[in-house]
Amino acid sequence: MIDIIRSALIVNAGRKAIACIFLACVTTIHAGEFITAEQESDKQAYRALVQSRINPIQINQIHQWELTLLDADGVPVENAEIAITGGMPAHNHGLPTAPRVTEELKPGVYLVEGMKFQMGGNWVVNFKITANDLTDTVTFNLSM
Numbered sequence: 775m776i777d778i779i780r781s782a783l784i785v786n787a788g789r790k791a792i793a794c795i796f797l798a799c800v801t802t803i804h805a806g807e808f809i810t811a812e813q814e815s816d817k818q819a820y821r822a823l824v825q826s827r828i829n830p831i832q833i834n835q836i837h838q839w840e841l842t843l844l845d846a847d848g849v850p851v852e853n854a855e856i857a858i859t860g861g862m863p864a865h866n867h868g869l870p871t872a873p874r875v876t877e878e879l880k881p882g883v884y885l886v887e888g889m890k891f892q893m894g895g896n897w898v899v900n901f902k903i904t905a906n907d908l909t910d911t912v913t914f915n916l917s918m
């Protein structure tokens with residue numbers, strides 16, 4: 775699926791590839807090159823930017839991400855409730871850890887602790903975001 779998405783329309787080749795099909799945009803992160811990735815939420819309520827605190831991401835290493843949340847007007851989203859899920863769809867398993875947001879570092883910037891990927895392949899990471907009674911989900915695709 776990742777390859778199909780990537781071959782559709784690559785807007786920004788290089789460190790990240792943003793592909794758009796049927797108006798749904800998917801960002802594929804290549805772990806060895808992962809610095810930051812940006813993605814719009816399903817209902818376009820939020821724009822999320824993730825940054826790994828280690829680069830490149832290593833298999834089996836617990837590490838942290840920073841998640842920056844903006845609303846549709848580009849204003850930082852403060853005091854959001856954020857639930858993190860993910861896994862490998864092709865292998866029918868979830869994340870090996872239960873990553874969670876532990877701190878809002880500054881307005882709209884959240885610290886995610888407990889990220890870990892225990893094998894190479896295609897992963898998804900979902901952030902379910904609730905702020906101001908508005909819930910929306912952002913999905914990142916990782917290839918490692």
Ligand SMILES: [Cu+2]
Pocket residue numbers: 862865867893895
């Ligand atoms: Cu797997």
